[in-house]
Amino acid sequence: MNNQTKDSLSDERGGVDDITPVFSTGVGIDVATIIQISKSKDEPEWMLKLRLKAYQVYLEKEMPDYGPDLSGIDLSQIKYFQRATDRIARTWEEVPDEIKTTFERIGVPEAERQYLAGSAAQYESEAVYSNLKRDLEDQGIIFMDTDSALKKHPELVKEYFGTLVTMEDNKFAALNTAVWSGGTFLYVPKNVHADVPIQSYFRINAGRTGQFERTLIIVEEGASVNYVEGCTAPNYSEDSLHAAVVEVFVKKDGYCRYTTIQNWSTNVYSLETKRAQAAKNATMEWVDGNLGSKVTMKYPSIYLVGEGATGSMLSIAAAGANMHQDTGAKMIHMAPRTHSTIVSKSICHNGGRADYRGLIKYTKEAVKAKSHIECDTILMDNNSASDTFPINDIETSDGTIEHEAHVSKISEGQLYYLKSRGLDESTASQLIIMGFLEPFTKQLPMEYAVELDRLIKFQMEGSIG
Amino acid sequence: MAKLVIKNLRVAVAGDLILNGVDLEINDGEIHALMGPNGTGKSTLSETIMGNPRYQICDGQIILNDMDITELMVDERARAGIFLAMQYPTEVAGISNADFIHAALNAQNDGKSVPVLPFLKELEEKMSFLEIAEDYADRGLNADFSGGEKKRNEILQMMMLKPKLAILDEIDSGLDIDALKIVAKGINAMRGRNFSCLMVTHYQRLLNYVIPDVVHVMMDGKIIKTGGAELAKQLEKTGYGNLN
Numbered sequence: 001m002n003n004q005t006k007d008s009l010s011d012e013r014g015g016v017d018d019i020t021p022v023f024s025t026g027v028g029i030d031v032a033t034i035i036q037i038s039k040s041k042d043e044p045e046w047m048l049k050l051r052l053k054a055y056q057v058y059l060e061k062e063m064p065d066y067g068p069d070l071s072g073i074d075l076s077q078i079k080y081f082q083r084a085t086d087r088i089a090r091t092w093e094e095v096p097d098e099i100k101t102t103f104e105r106i107g108v109p110e111a112e113r114q115y116l117a118g119s120a121a122q123y124e125s126e127a128v129y130s131n132l133k134r135d136l137e138d139q140g141i142i143f144m145d146t147d148s149a150l151k152k153h154p155e156l157v158k159e160y161f162g163t164l165v166t167m168e169d170n171k172f173a174a175l176n177t178a179v180w181s182g183g184t185f186l187y188v189p190k191n192v193h194a195d196v197p198i199q200s201y202f203r204i205n206a207g208r209t210g211q212f213e214r215t216l217i218i219v220e221e222g223a224s225v226n227y228v229e230g231c232t233a234p235n236y237s238e239d240s241l242h243a244a245v246v247e248v249f250v251k252k253d254g255y256c257r258y259t260t261i262q263n264w265s266t267n268v269y270s271l272e273t274k275r276a277q278a279a280k281n282a283t284m285e286w287v288d289g290n291l292g293s294k295v296t297m298k299y300p301s302i303y304l305v306g307e308g309a310t311g312s313m314l315s316i317a318a319a320g321a322n323m324h325q326d327t328g329a330k331m332i333h334m335a336p337r338t339h340s341t342i343v344s345k346s347i348c349h350n351g352g353r354a355d356y357r358g359l360i361k362y363t364k365e366a367v368k369a370k371s372h373i374e375c376d377t378i379l380m381d382n383n384s385a386s387d388t389f390p391i392n393d394i395e396t397s398d399g400t401i402e403h404e405a406h407v408s409k410i411s412e413g414q415l416y417y418l419k420s421r422g423l424d425e426s427t428a429s430q431l432i433i434m435g436f437l438e439p440f441t442k443q444l445p446m447e448y449a450v451e452l453d454r455l456i457k458f459q460m461e462g463s464i465g
Numbered sequence: 466m467a468k469l470v471i472k473n474l475r476v477a478v479a480g481d482l483i484l485n486g487v488d489l490e491i492n493d494g495e496i497h498a499l500m501g502p503n504g505t506g507k508s509t510l511s512e513t514i515m516g517n518p519r520y521q522i523c524d525g526q527i528i529l530n531d532m533d534i535t536e537l538m539v540d541e542r543a544r545a546g547i548f549l550a551m552q553y554p555t556e557v558a559g560i561s562n563a564d565f566i567h568a569a570l571n572a573q574n575d576g577k578s579v580p581v582l583p584f585l586k587e588l589e590e591k592m593s594f595l596e597i598a599e600d601y602a603d604r605g606l607n608a609d610f611s612g613g614e615k616k617r618n619e620i621l622q623m624m625m626l627k628p629k630l631a632i633l634d635e636i637d638s639g640l641d642i643d644a645l646k647i648v649a650k651g652i653n654a655m656r657g658r659n660f661s662c663l664m665v666t667h668y669q670r671l672l673n674y675v676i677p678d679v680v681h682v683m684m685d686g687k688i689i690k691t692g693g694a695e696l697a698k699q700l701e702k703t704g705y706g707n708l709n
């Protein structure tokens with residue numbers, strides 16, 4: 001549907017168009033750069049102070065000492081701030097054929113391709129967005145980029161910003177706090193139910209995420225929202241490091257589902273910190289698909305702080321040649337009768353690697369906590385690999401944890417059955433993979449599901465038969 | 466045309482010779498029953514005709530309508546018109562029954578997509594003919610189906626795919642009385658010059674509803690006796706002990 005609802009929010013999303021001239025801070029980062037970023041956006045003093053403090057923390061923090069090899073990141077060569085709308089990475093001729101073919105195969109509309117490939121700065125806009133925006137405003141929902149929110153709703157931003165993911169959390173959270181730009185701000189007032197999924201602007205815009213986005217979602221008591229961001233199509237990024245921070249607050253009886261699909265090009269290190277907090281009887285659901293990048297490190301967490309709160313994580317990761325997906329989830333149970341579920345599915349092909357890394361924690365307060373973890377992996381060949389690193393940290397005595405992990409090849413029995421009906425090896429394998437991913441796919445909005453199916457088929461082609 | 470000829474078939478599984486020189490001829494439009502004690506090689510023969518790679522053909526030939534298919538892969542044989550309703554149908558979660566059958570039809574249509582609307586209409590008709598509830602079209606392929614439901618689903622696939630030769634391996638096992646009649650109705654509906662069938666069964670029960678043209682008895686990897694429908698009735702009384 002969104003293939004038609006074209007809209008560039010470039011003017012909405014920057015939110016700074018009327019203030020500063022186009023500029024980039026060049027490569028590298030220092031105190032002056034940070035001051036420049038903050039001034040260029042005309043930020044309140046407290047934000048600048050926060051950025052500077054975070055920068056110090058960033059300098060002191062070590063790189064993560066676990067998981068994938070990050071030695072390929074040269075932090076001194078990164079451009080920490082560029083106006084998103086001015087980045088034309090290349091001409092269409094320079095876009096790698098591989099990416100063009102993928103667009104073709106998964107049916108990305110012609111008009112969107114140049115934008116996604118980074119060879120067009122802007123996407124033709126239509127009025128659809130403003131209609132949606134009006135609907136949301138009528139319900140009292142605030143939905144804008146985080147820079148604009150800082151201007152228009154500074155008190156709200158100040159109250160929540162950095163309180164869940166503190167700058168002390170990890171090196172990249174500190175870096176994000178120091179240099180963040182863009183991201184989504186979403187506020188859903190008490191008892192308001194946003195009935196349609198709210199997509200991060202439009203799919204097409206979501207494709208061009210910035211490097212250091214900062215997203216803040218607040219779902220007030222009894223309210224509910226379903227937020228979708230990202231893009232199935234390959235997203236060619238010049239920037240080798242993407243370090244976003246996402247904070248989600250779900251108040252008493254609230255509900256939030258946060259769906260992300262990411263398909264970075266394989267030069268990208270995607271190191272994200274996503275965290276949510278669920279109050280009494282609230283529900284938080286992460287739905288997370290990682291289809292691209294060179295390295296992804298992402299372990300969305302949910303702090304179940306209120307009695308009866310529920311958290312769930314449903315994720316897929318596909319790792320092909322030269323890719324390492326290190327993903328998982330953390331469920332921190334801090335109140336009685338809190339429940340969590342983690343379902344993680346991965347496919348490794350052409351020598352790719354996908355690991356699951358997870359934490360289940362029950363604090364003393366978390367009496368009668370329950371948790372269920374399922375990790376399923378399909379290895380398409382002998383060069384691909386997968387591992388699971390689950391940690392349980394339990395301080396109660398009456399909780400339950402179920403953990404299941406399966407690593408397998410495509411089942412010979414299933415292949416034979418499908419082939420006995422006339423399907424050739426590669427079609428049969430594709431169908432089995434689709435079936436494997438179906439618990440994830442069926443949770444996606446239609447257009448994402450269709451594209452994801454096509455993408456996986458296309459990615460699998462090289463690795464089957 | 467739907468004629469199967471098997472000549473002197475010898476088959477080994479995991480190094481053991483199981484079929485020891487099977488000869489069999491099924492003419493256009495004929496339905497044959499294959500009976501015999503447990504473990505004598507009936508499923509082995511069925512799987513070998515289908516082309517299951519676990520069964521190694523050491524000697525002999527399988528010919529469908531004058532085409533030697535002995536060397537063909539399983540999917541090629543399926544596209545040539547062979548269908549096997551398996552003794553234990555496999556479950557594949559996440560692929561809907563309807564999508565699967567559509568994919569199979571496409572595969573048998575040179576990979577060209579069979580128009581969806583007529584397909585769905587036919588699927589609905591056949592499901593209702595077999596008294597399969599509508600929602601089974603959207604359920605995962607055999608996923609969490611009961612034993613009898615799986616069997617019925619095999620017949621549904623057969624009716625949709627319209628093979629030249631169907632091999633039904635104990636299609637009657639695990640069926641309740643009503644389901645048996647429904648499955649028999651499905652098989653009888655396929656009868657015709659362009660459909661031949663090999664039914665593996667242990668019981669006369671099925672043969673009361675689907676009257677076979679020919680009955681074979683297999684023992685120790687060989688067909689040791691061949692007769693008409695009355696042979697099965699006789700076996701019901703005397704058992705296999707008195708043969709030879």
Ligand SMILES: Nc1ncnc2c1ncn2[C@@H]1O[C@H](COP(=O)(O)OP(=O)(O)OP(=O)(O)O)[C@@H](O)[C@H]1O
Nearest residue numbers: 478479483501502503504505506507508509510519
């Ligand atoms: N995949 C296999 N691996 C090892 N042995 C096998 C395999 N398949 C069949 N066999 C053996 O081959 C012999 C014949 O088995 P088959 O399944 O063909 O018998 P059947 O006549 O169909 O028996 P039933 O009436 O019990 O279904 C048996 O001894 C069986 O153990």
Ligand SMILES: [Mg+2]
Nearest residue numbers: 507508509552
């Ligand atoms: Mg058998």
